[in-house]
Amino acid sequence: MPSFSREQVYIVTGASSGLGEATALMLNERGATVIAIARNEKRLLDVKSKCKNPENMHIEIKDLVEDIEGLPQYVKELKEKYGKFSGMAYCAGISNIIPLRALDFAQLENTHKINFYAPIMLTKGIVDKRNNIGQGTSIVAISSIASKCSDKGHVAYSGSKAALCASLKSISKEVIANGIRVNCVLPSNIKTPMTAIEEYEESQKNLYPLGFGEPNDVANMIVYLLSDKAKYISGQNYIIDSGGVL
Amino acid sequence: MKKEEFLVELEDVLQREEPCNETDILEEYDEWDSLSKMAIMAFYSKNFGINVTLNDLKELKTVEDLIKLAGDKIDA
Numbered sequence: 001m002p003s004f005s006r007e008q009v010y011i012v013t014g015a016s017s018g019l020g021e022a023t024a025l026m027l028n029e030r031g032a033t034v035i036a037i038a039r040n041e042k043r044l045l046d047v048k049s050k051c052k053n054p055e056n057m058h059i060e061i062k063d064l065v066e067d068i069e070g071l072p073q074y075v076k077e078l079k080e081k082y083g084k085f086s087g088m089a090y091c092a093g094i095s096n097i098i099p100l101r102a103l104d105f106a107q108l109e110n111t112h113k114i115n116f117y118a119p120i121m122l123t124k125g126i127v128d129k130r131n132n133i134g135q136g137t138s139i140v141a142i143s144s145i146a147s148k149c150s151d152k153g154h155v156a157y158s159g160s161k162a163a164l165c166a167s168l169k170s171i172s173k174e175v176i177a178n179g180i181r182v183n184c185v186l187p188s189n190i191k192t193p194m195t196a197i198e199e200y201e202e203s204q205k206n207l208y209p210l211g212f213g214e215p216n217d218v219a220n221m222i223v224y225l226l227s228d229k230a231k232y233i234s235g236q237n238y239i240i241d242s243g244g245v246l
Numbered sequence: 247m248k249k250e251e252f253l254v255e256l257e258d259v260l261q262r263e264e265p266c267n268e269t270d271i272l273e274e275y276d277e278w279d280s281l282s283k284m285a286i287m288a289f290y291s292k293n294f295g296i297n298v299t300l301n302d303l304k305e306l307k308t309v310e311d312l313i314k315l316a317g318d319k320i321d322a
Contacts, residue, residue: 128261129261129263130261130262130263174281177279
């Protein structure tokens with residue numbers, strides 16, 4: 001089981017619920033310092049109230065899509081406040097099911113803003129060698145199984161997640177010389193507030209032999225990839241789908 | 247762009263912890279690698295409308311040479 005020290009500081013986005021919350025709590029429990037970022041202060045405070053080491057859980061209220069261009073500067077400001085980063089788990093995102101006939105450009109763009117543009121620009125900030133610890137820095141982003149096998153209505157969502165996987169692969173090659181690792185995890189249906197659409201769950205449940213996953217099923221993989229236990233792994237996409245695809 | 251502004255921008259493009267000076271020798275920068283050269287090319291294209299090639303950069307010795315490459319786009 002990976003363990004961390006409080007000197008290891010990780011950004012977790014989307015930390016107020018679902019996979020981000022599970023990742024923030026798990027990292028904190030295992031000793032790391034967590035900068036939990038989300039828009040909703042009340043829910044972030046709820047997360048903080050649940051964590052094992054509240055002195056190592058810091059919350060930051062931020063709407064990541066408000067100023068995407070400014071995200072590298074935002075990372076710099078966080079570094080000045082908390083010290084150099086050991087990595088980031090990018091868990092913010094939206095899952096919208098909109099068939100092409102109903103999709104407009106604003107919806108397409110908004111999906112890409114949070115699922116693709118924001119993680120890329122935050123990563124730009126983290127991999128800046130002035131903002132990270134160098135060797136041992138690890139970045140993990142949540143993509144989706146939809147990036148590999150998308151279904152009806154996932155025009156915007158699957159495109160944004162596939163773009164994320166492809167771009168992070170490129171970034172992993174750019175930064176490996178600095179000892180920085182970059183990976184994606186591709187979950188299928190996980191029981192989170194984001195996926196809680198009853199009709200959709202019903203249509204999907206037969207696809208997953210082991211049933212829908214729990215947030216910790218994904219957080220376990222994220223925390224492993226962030227840790228030094230995964231020091232030989234970079235540029236990979238890990239499917240976590242209850243054996244439904246392979 | 248003023249020369250002082252360019253030096254700050256260059257520090258950022260190269261992700262240097264130390265400031266850049268005109269007399270600095272590029273090959274002595276740890277950051278002067280192929281990725282940084284590509285970033286410089288993108289920077290010149292975006293900010294000055296100048297298409298710089300890797301061969302152009304290979305000829306340069308100092309930060310001052312880099313400034314000269316921008317011609318009158320950087321004020322002395």
